[in-house]
Amino acid sequence: MCSHTSYFIFFFNDTATTEIYTLSLRRSSDLNTLNEIKKRLSSIKYRPFELTLESIGVFSQEIIKIVWVKVSTVPLQQLIDNCLNDIFKPERRFMGHVTIARVKKLKDKDAFLKLINSTKINMITFIVREFHLKESILTKEGPIYKVINKY
Helix, strand or coil, X not given: CCCEEEEEEEEECCCCCCCCEEEEEECCCCHHHHHHHHHXXXXXXXXXXXXXXXXXXECCCCCCCEEEEEECCCHXXXXXXXXXXXXXXXXXXXXXXXXXXXXXXXXXXXXXXXXXXXXXXXXXXXXXXXXXXXXEXXXXXXXXXXXXXXX
């Protein structure tokens, strides 16, 4: 079975039961690097903050793989980038979002894009109280997630 391991940072809302937001993707297969990441993330001090759902979209209109809902500015992103800047390059293209669908196959891409572009999102606001570092092991059957640390 072929697999690929990645590490993600997730935000959680008050219920802390489901992933609601992917902050940034960080990859590392080196255990020493992972331990350093965990140590540095634990040093980040922040207060709970609000995020608001804003609009729906896709990353690429040519090859549609992910449908997302954009969220308001993420104050924690800069803190994480600064904390890890000598391990990873800052996320210059970062856009806070909630992934709502992964697309495997489309019969009519134009109709799908028209539907996405005409869909209005209720501007729901929620409070982020913690973030988690998670391991994502991608397999043919789908991803397997494991919590590495909570902050």
